[in-house]
Every structure is written in structure tokens, then in C-alpha cells.
Amino acid sequence: MTETRDLGIGVIGCGFMGKTQVETVAKFVKGATMKAVFDANPEISQPVAAKYGIAAEKTLAGLLARGDIDAVFIETPHFLHAEQALAAIAAGKHVMIEKPMAHSVALCDEIIAKGKEKGVLVSITFSQRSRTCNLKAKELIDQGAIGRVRQILDFHLLAGGLVKFPKWQSDKENLGILFGHAIHCFDRIRWLTGSDYATVYGKCMSMDPQAVVEASSMALMTMLDGTVVTLWSSGEMPPPSFPRREFSAMIVGEKGLMDIDAYGELLINTSGKWEVAAKQEPVDWAGKGFLDPVRLQSFTRHAQGFIDAIRENRQPPVTGWDGRQAVAAALATYESSRTGKEIVLNK
Numbered sequence: 001m002t003e004t005r006d007l008g009i010g011v012i013g014c015g016f017m018g019k020t021q022v023e024t025v026a027k028f029v030k031g032a033t034m035k036a037v038f039d040a041n042p043e044i045s046q047p048v049a050a051k052y053g054i055a056a057e058k059t060l061a062g063l064l065a066r067g068d069i070d071a072v073f074i075e076t077p078h079f080l081h082a083e084q085a086l087a088a089i090a091a092g093k094h095v096m097i098e099k100p101m102a103h104s105v106a107l108c109d110e111i112i113a114k115g116k117e118k119g120v121l122v123s124i125t126f127s128q129r130s131r132t133c134n135l136k137a138k139e140l141i142d143q144g145a146i147g148r149v150r151q152i153l154d155f156h157l158l159a160g161g162l163v164k165f166p167k168w169q170s171d172k173e174n175l176g177i178l179f180g181h182a183i184h185c186f187d188r189i190r191w192l193t194g195s196d197y198a199t200v201y202g203k204c205m206s207m208d209p210q211a212v213v214e215a216s217s218m219a220l221m222t223m224l225d226g227t228v229v230t231l232w233s234s235g236e237m238p239p240p241s242f243p244r245r246e247f248s249a250m251i252v253g254e255k256g257l258m259d260i261d262a263y264g265e266l267l268i269n270t271s272g273k274w275e276v277a278a279k280q281e282p283v284d285w286a287g288k289g290f291l292d293p294v295r296l297q298s299f300t301r302h303a304q305g306f307i308d309a310i311r312e313n314r315q316p317p318v319t320g321w322d323g324r325q326a327v328a329a330a331l332a333t334y335e336s337s338r339t340g341k342e343i344v345l346n347k
């Protein structure tokens with residue numbers, strides 16, 4: 001049965017992504033209303049609450065006890081996702097968990113199991129799936145435009161080093177760039193191929209000798225359908241990094257080629273000639289800043305899918321299982337690098 005009233009939303013963590021989600025829900029998502037936020041630092045949450053005319057709860061328990069909140073968005077450092085998601089589920093709230101879902105596969109499984117038990121939806125913010133060029137690539141692949149996908153070279157190359165990211169990302173418990181950022185790539189590869197990881201072999205390192213987390217990795221993987229994948233992820237490219245390689249992928253199908261740049265163009269070659277199949281409008285970082293509606297398009301599509309699923313009582317477009325499988329592949333890359341062995345994930 002379709003829910004007719006607006007769903008009440010709470011956001012946990014009011015940093016870069018928390019503010020992004022509050023703005024997205026408040027201004028663009030239909031069928032949902034922002035009710036309250038919580039941040040461990042009230043100096044961060046109070047101005048957000050004042051800006052949107054909503055409550056700034058003093059504790060997580062306070063936010064989760066609110067009867068007017070149906071779903072929460074978890075927008076905190078990685079190692080907090082699992083405990084906060086479990087607390088929200090225990091309080092009967094649907095959860096949208098930022099990527100990566102949790103810092104172990106066992107915790108992902110626990111979140112999925114508890115969500116089922118409580119009858120609430122669990123989704124993960126794999127917002128790359130909602131970016132214009134990725135969406136078009138998926139549509140064309142599903143239509144058979146390049147035939148069956150056989151090989152992928154996936155890039156996630158960012159410039160500047162760990163200092164460029166929030167400080168907590170350099171703490172050991174948050175693991176590194178492959179886990180924290182390239183987790184989107186692990187998900188996109190599964191989504192585009194419609195297959196799952198069979199084997200993972202990886203080499204992980206950091207160019208910064210002081211770093212206690214991984215910052216650069218290469219993974220060689222096979223999918224259950226035989227597709228061979230290489231993923232190159234780094235957060236420490238000397239500026240300005242390579243062009244077209246922030247969230248990009250070169251894809252070889254049986255009948256054609258694709259070159260996706262999630263922040264630029266989607267190129268396709270099916271007849272001996274490269275053509276532009278989709279184009280991402282650039283974000284006006286310098287003028288409109290990080291809340292530029294162009295940047296929020298993908299978050300709006302993503303959040304809308306989750307809200308519609310709750311209202312229509314069906315599974316969300318991105319499930320807890322999707323979050324779990326991406327975490328499993330990323331952690332297997334670290335394990336492979338530690339042990340020097342290829343890891344078999346699924347048979």
C-alpha cells in the first residue's frame with residue numbers, strides 16, 4: 001500500500017555530506033520532510049537546524065526517539081556507520097547509510113539481518129549510480145549497445161593526498177581511500193555487469209611514509225560471469241592528476257567500447273567512431289559551492305528512490321546486500337595485499 005503522508009527524515013552527522021543530504025531532502029525530494037539533525041558537535045548541527053527551521057537534537061538517542069522521524073540518513077565517519085545504523089534500526093527507523101556500509105562484512109550482515117527482523121529498509125548512498133553518465137552507461141549496457149561486458153579498467157584517481165580529506169579519514173579505523181572512496185567503483189562494477197566478484201588480487205600502499213591508512217591501490221579481479229576488471233584507486237596523485245580519471249571506466253564489450261567519465265562525458269564506440277552518449281553539466285564549485293543544485297541532482301535521484309521504496313513498501317534501488325558485497329570486495333583487496341594471495345569471494 002502506498003503511504004500518502006510525507007515521511008519525516010533525520011540526519012546524523014552535519015558535515016559535508018550531512019549538509020548535502022539536508023539540503024537535498026529539504027529542497028528537492030518529494031514525499032519527505034526534514035525534521036531534525038544530530039551531530040556530536042552542536043556547533044556544527046545548530047546552524048544547520050536554524051537554517052532549515054528544524055530541531056538540533058543533543059543526542060543520537062534523542063533523535064532516534066522522535067516519533068515524527070521515519071528514516072535517518074547516516075553521514076558520519078566510516079567506523080561509526082554500523083553502530084549508528086544498528087541503533088536506528090533498533091528504534092524502528094529506515095536507514096540510508098553512507099558508503100562504506102560498515103567496516104566489516106559481519107557487521108554488514110548484522111545490519112541486513114536486523115533490518116529484516118524490524119521490517120525497515122536498509123540502503124547505501126552509492127550516489128555514483130545516480131550520476132547522469134553512469135545512468136546512461138547502465139541503460140545502454142542493459143540494451144545490449146556494446147554487447148556483453150568482458151573487460152573493465154576502472155579509475156578512481158584523486159589529487160592532493162590524505163590531507164585533502166577530513167582528518168578522520170587518516171585514522172587507522174577508517175582504513176583508507178580504496179575502502180572509503182573507491183567503494184563506489186566496486187559497486188559500479190557490480191551494477192554495470194550485473195555480476196558479482198569471483199576473485200580479487202590486490203596491492204595496496206601509500207606514497208606517504210607517515211600514513212597509517214592505505215592511499216593507493218591496484219586490484220585485479222574476475223567477476224562470476226568471466227569479466228576481467230582492473231581497478232586503480234589513489235588519493236595521492238600529484239596535482240592536477242590525470243584528466244578524465246576521477247570516477248571513470250574504460251569498458252570493453254563484445255560489440256563495442258565505452259569510456260565513462262562520471263564528471264564529464266560518456267563516450268561510446270559501436271561503429272568505429274567515438275560518440276558522446278551523455279554529458280554531466282559541471283558543478284559551479286567556485287560560485288554556487290557544494291550545494292549547487294547540479295551537484296545535488298544525483299543525491300536527489302538517489303534519495304528519491306529510497307523514499308519512494310519506503311512509501312511503496314518495496315526494496316530500495318540500492319540494497320544492504322549491495323553495500324555488503326562492495327565492502328567484501330574492498331576488504332578482500334586489503335587482505336590479498338597483506339597475504340600476497342588471491343581471495344576467492346564467490347563461486
Ligand SMILES: NC(=O)c1ccc[n+]([C@@H]2O[C@H](COP(=O)([O-])OP(=O)(O)OC[C@H]3O[C@@H](n4cnc5c(N)ncnc54)[C@H](O)[C@@H]3O)[C@@H](O)[C@H]2O)c1
Pocket residue numbers: 012013014015016017018038039040041044075076077078080098099100125126127128166180
Ligand atoms: N556519497 C558520496 O558521494 C559521498 C561524498 C563524500 C563523503 N561521503 C561519505 O559521507 C560520510 C561523511 O563524510 P563527510 O565528508 O561529510 O565528513 P565530515 O567530516 O565533513 O562530516 C562528518 C560529521 O560527523 C560528525 N560526527 C563525528 N562523530 C559523530 C558521532 N559520533 N555522532 C554524530 N556525528 C558525528 C562530525 O562532527 C562531522 O560534522 C562518510 O561516510 C563519507 O564516506 C559520501
